[in-house]
Amino acid sequence: xxxxxxxxxxxxxxxxxxxxxxxxxxxxxxxxxxxxxxxxxxxxxxxxxxxxxxxxxxxxxxxxxxxxxxxxxxxxxxxxxxxxxxxxxxxxxxxxxxxxxxxxxxxxxxxxxxxxxxxxxxxxxxxxxxxxxxxxxxxxxxxxxxxxxxxxxxxxxxxxxxxxxxxxxxxxxxxxxxxxxxxxxxxxxxxxxxxxxxxxxxxxxxxxxxxxxxxxxxxxxxxxxxxxxxxxxxxxxxxxxxxxxxxxxxxxxxxxxxxxxxxxxxxxxxxxxxxxxxxxxxxxxxxxxxxxxxxxxxxxxxxxxxxxxxxxxxxxxxxxxxxxxxxxxxxxx
Amino acid sequence: xxxxxxxxxxxxxxxxxxxxxxxxxxxxxxxxxxxxxxxxxxxxxxxxxxxxxxxxxxxxxxxxxxxxxxxxxxxxxxxxxxxxxxxxxxxxxxxxxxxxxxxxxxxxxxxxxxxxxxxxxxxxxxxxxxxxxxxxxxxxxxxxxxxxxxxxxxxxxxxxxxxxxxxxxxxxxxxxxxxxxxxxxxxxxxxxxxxxxxxxxxxxxxxxxxxxxxxxxxxxxxxxxxxxxxxxxxxxxxxxxxxxxxxxxxxxxxxxxxxxxxxxxxxxxxxxxxxxxxxxxxxxxxxxxxxxxxxxxxxxxxxxxxxxxxxxxxxxxxxxxxxxxxxxxxxxxxxxxxxxxxxxxxxxxxxxxxxxxxxxxxxxxxxxxxxxxxxxxxxxxxxxxxxxxxxxxxxxxxxxxxxxxxxxxxxxxxxxxxxxxxxxxxxxxxxxxxxxxxxxxxxxxxxxxxxxxxxxxxxxxxxxxxxxxxxxxxxxxxxxxxxxxxxxxxxxxxxxxxxxxxxxxxx
Numbered sequence: 070x071x072x073x074x075x076x077x078x079x080x081x082x083x084x085x086x087x088x089x090x091x092x093x094x095x096x097x098x099x100x101x102x103x104x105x106x107x108x109x110x111x112x113x114x115x116x117x118x119x120x121x122x123x124x125x126x127x128x129x130x131x132x133x134x135x136x137x138x139x140x141x142x143x144x145x146x147x148x149x150x151x152x153x154x155x156x157x158x159x160x161x162x163x164x165x166x167x168x169x170x171x172x173x174x175x176x177x178x179x180x181x182x183x184x185x186x187x188x189x190x191x192x193x194x195x196x197x198x199x200x201x202x203x204x205x206x207x208x209x210x211x212x213x214x215x216x217x218x219x220x221x222x223x224x225x226x227x228x229x230x231x232x233x234x235x236x237x238x239x240x241x242x243x244x245x246x247x248x249x250x251x252x253x254x255x256x257x258x259x260x261x262x263x264x265x266x267x268x269x270x271x272x273x274x275x276x277x278x279x280x281x282x283x284x285x286x287x288x289x290x291x292x293x294x295x296x297x298x299x300x301x302x303x304x305x306x307x308x309x310x311x312x313x314x315x316x317x318x319x320x321x322x323x324x325x326x327x328x329x330x331x332x333x334x335x336x337x338x339x340x341x342x343x344x345x346x347x348x349x350x351x352x353x354x355x356x357x358x359x360x361x362x363x364x365x366x367x368x369x370x371x372x373x374x375x376x377x378x379x380x381x382x383x384x385x386x387x388x389x390x391x392x393x394x395x396x397x398x399x400x401x402x
Numbered sequence: 403x404x405x406x407x408x409x410x411x412x413x414x415x416x417x418x419x420x421x422x423x424x425x426x427x428x429x430x431x432x433x434x435x436x437x438x439x440x441x442x443x444x445x446x447x448x449x450x451x452x453x454x455x456x457x458x459x460x461x462x463x464x465x466x467x468x469x470x471x472x473x474x475x476x477x478x479x480x481x482x483x484x485x486x487x488x489x490x491x492x493x494x495x496x497x498x499x500x501x502x503x504x505x506x507x508x509x510x511x512x513x514x515x516x517x518x519x520x521x522x523x524x525x526x527x528x529x530x531x532x533x534x535x536x537x538x539x540x541x542x543x544x545x546x547x548x549x550x551x552x553x554x555x556x557x558x559x560x561x562x563x564x565x566x567x568x569x570x571x572x573x574x575x576x577x578x579x580x581x582x583x584x585x586x587x588x589x590x591x592x593x594x595x596x597x598x599x600x601x602x603x604x605x606x607x608x609x610x611x612x613x614x615x616x617x618x619x620x621x622x623x624x625x626x627x628x629x630x631x632x633x634x635x636x637x638x639x640x641x642x643x644x645x646x647x648x649x650x651x652x653x654x655x656x657x658x659x660x661x662x663x664x665x666x667x668x669x670x671x672x673x674x675x676x677x678x679x680x681x682x683x684x685x686x687x688x689x690x691x692x693x694x695x696x697x698x699x700x701x702x703x704x705x706x707x708x709x710x711x712x713x714x715x716x717x718x719x720x721x722x723x724x725x726x727x728x729x730x731x732x733x734x735x736x737x738x739x740x741x742x743x744x745x746x747x748x749x750x751x752x753x754x755x756x757x758x759x760x761x762x763x764x765x766x767x768x769x770x771x772x773x774x775x776x777x778x779x780x781x782x783x784x785x786x787x788x789x790x791x792x793x794x795x796x797x798x799x800x801x802x803x804x805x806x807x808x809x810x811x812x813x814x815x816x817x818x819x820x821x822x823x824x825x826x827x828x829x830x831x832x833x834x835x836x837x838x839x840x841x842x843x844x845x846x847x848x849x850x851x852x853x854x855x856x857x858x859x860x861x862x863x864x865x866x867x868x869x870x871x872x873x874x875x876x877x878x879x880x881x882x883x884x885x886x887x888x889x890x891x892x893x894x895x896x897x898x899x900x901x902x903x904x905x906x907x908x909x
Contacts, residue, residue, distance in 0.1 A: 248770055248771055248773065249766070249769050249770055249771060250762045250763070250765075250766045250769050250770075250771055251769060253755065253759075253762055253771060254762065256748075256750060256751070256755075257748055257751070257755075257759055259750070260748040260749060260750035260751065261744075261745075261747065261748050261749065261750075263744055263745045264739075264744075264745055264746055264747060264748055264759075265748075265759075266707075266727060267705075267707075267727055267737055267739055267745055267746070268727075268731070268759040268760040268813065269726075269727050269728035269730075269731040269732075269760055270728075270759070270762075271726075271728065327748070327749075327750035328750050
């Protein structure tokens with residue numbers, strides 16, 4: 070139990086709370102119920118995709134393909150709903166399957182072809198956007214299905230449905246990472262792939278699986294994107310992959326792999342969206358928003374890198390006594 | 403001896419880190435033309451002294467004298483300017499650069515136009531390497547060399563700067579017997595020219611052979627100053643540990659006549675040519691041979707890492723073939739790899755995650771881990787093996803080398819493997835931890851496990867093995883009872899007919 074809600078969550082949680090407090094104090098409309106439920110809608114797509122991006126990062130990979138994959142999958146969904154007459158109840162699982170298969174494809178090339186994931190997913194980022202343009206002569210497809218929109222806009226007890234998707238998928242991911250063999254193996258592969266091989270972990274299979282998960286979660290995001298706009302477009306999801314990675318990084322996931330907490334990614338995504346929301350409510354131009362997003366990422370990683378120095382500084386400020394004993398930690402060797 | 407002026411002297415130098423006094427009023431006199439051994443267990447303050455003398459850190463109090471004049475060494479560059487060259491334990495070479503570039507890194511000879519004079523770089527590097535009698539071209543990319551050769555390049559850097567004071571921190575940890583001999587010859591030459599040498603090593607047998615005087619540290623204090631103890635392994639060990647530790651090699655005879663593993667004519671593309679041997683229940687079979695003779699490759703062949711091109715492995719008489727490591731693990735084999743940092747440990751896990759990593763299948767049902775059972779079982783192992791209790795709370799990067807090594811071995815205790823391959827299990831750990839590993843070997847053989855033991859420390863190999871298989875060029879040339887061999891026999895047997903340079907490379 071102590072591992073799910075461990076100390077790794079404190080920093081990202083504190084960051085989220087501080088950001089929320091600052092925005093709440095400076096912006097009147099922030100705490101309106103309308104705005105808050107709008108927030109959960111805004112954060113949902115990027116936060117769901119970030120689950121996959123984070124799990125790939127845990128295994129020391131990187132997924133740059135999700136933004137383009139969203140575009141491709143919304144076009145496939147639009148195609149099957151509008152032009153092939155396939156009902157929604159079949160189309161949704163079909164898209165989830167397609168996302169998983171695209172992830173499998175990327176994962177196999179990465180793990181078994183021994184090509185760095187930065188390259189395979191960069192190639193996929195470019196290629197998927199191109200593939201999305203091959204549908205409907207490259208034009209968006211609108212007005213897909215009237216029953217599509219409630220997937221995004223629907224409410225349950227007056228709470229937007231995406232809020233429940235977030236709870237469900239993050240709970241599932243946290244369970245997987247902390248309580249299952251697969252989760253442990255993902256951390257092991259990210260921590261030390263050479264040692265993982267020598268302990269009998271099937272490293273390539275584990276790496277491939279992380280991309281299947283990422284593809285599946287991207288499909289979830291793509292369905293919500295289509296539902297939100299009742300359409301498919303080859304232009305959807307631009308830079309979404311970077312926002313998802315930013316959420317993971319702000320949540321403290323180490324890009325070197327093996328370290329991080331999946332729930333912190335949700336907090337990272339919330340932090341980013343709250344800042345964007347605050348800037349929006351104060352009518353800041355979108356150019357400034359990107360500058361601020363860049364600064365947040367830099368700060369989050371900086372705080373992580375300088376953690377030792379910062380805590381030493383805090384210790385000096387708050388108590389004059391000596392820091393905790395560390396005599397058993399041998400500095401040599 | 404002449405009462406000469408020390409080249410360097412520490413007078414009551416102290417240095418504290420948060421929560422620990424690493425150096426407590428230490429004194430040392432380093433004489434020109436003398437090899438001075440600096441000894442002590444991990445955490446005794448040796449590294450702190452070295453860092454102070456190389457300008458990496460400043461002492462809190464005390465004086466550093468250079469030819470009797472007080473000096474402050476503000477940074478590593480200041481140390482270099484004062485003629486101090488340090489060969490740190492962790493390599494500071496750049497693997498993607500050439501040997502010549504590494505030797506003169508930061509100090510490249512330049513032509514008049516400020517451009518690097520490559521002719522000069524390679525000529526100077528060749529001269530240094532020739533002086534060392536090392537047969538490496540200065541244009542070789544350093545990363546393609548074996549670990550031992552990289553260590554020699556590291557030492558070449560110190561020689562190239564023509565230092566008057568050379569500090570060597572564990573210089574032989576990665577070297578084979580013949581390379582150690584070459585290094586020692588080099589040090590003797592430097593000593594003759596009047597260089598002061600500070601030599602840190604855990605390999606006390608070689609300390610005995612090479613040093614002129616020793617200073618021994620314990621808990622940050624000098625417990626034996628130069629001249630206060632005989633240079634003799636058992637005297638040194640008891641001064642280091644602070645008590646008479648009794649038997650240095652507590653070997654138990656647990657070998658039986660049951661054959662558990664038979665290897666017949668094994669060969670691999672990685673350099674194993676003809677490995678034939680049997681392993682009995684409760685036995686320790688030592689693999690002796692020089693670095694690069696193919697001992698590690700035999701281990702990899704047994705463990706399913708390298709594919710067999712010929713030969714057959716039998717377990718309890720049944721032929722087996724391992725396509726991957728997992729097949730070998732399922733059949734009851736275990737490998738404690740040579741390099742625990744790169745191949746053994748998960749630094750992102752606490753002890754528990756490291757210990758259970760090879761047994762996740764047995765710990766889970768329908769893919770869900772039993773975390774309670776995991777903590778329970780590892781808690782017991784940590785207590786049994788006397789691993790620091792910090793290991794339960796903190797990730798393993800905070801632990802000493804000895805504790806880390808125990809955790810890697812504990813992984814295979816937990817998985818209940820029958821045959822353990824231990825590749826250099828005591829490399830770089832202190833005496834106390836080494837003895838703990840020997841006791842662990844006894845515990846395993848007592849329980850009927852069989853062990854294949856690879857070590858470059860010949861005394862240890864002879865003392866802890868029941869039988870020794872001598873490996874040359876990837877082939878096992880003969881197998882003898884360990885009690886029938888002496889240290890010299892083993893050195894000669896492993897070196898017989900061997901060319902000056904091993905063919906295989908170690909990574």
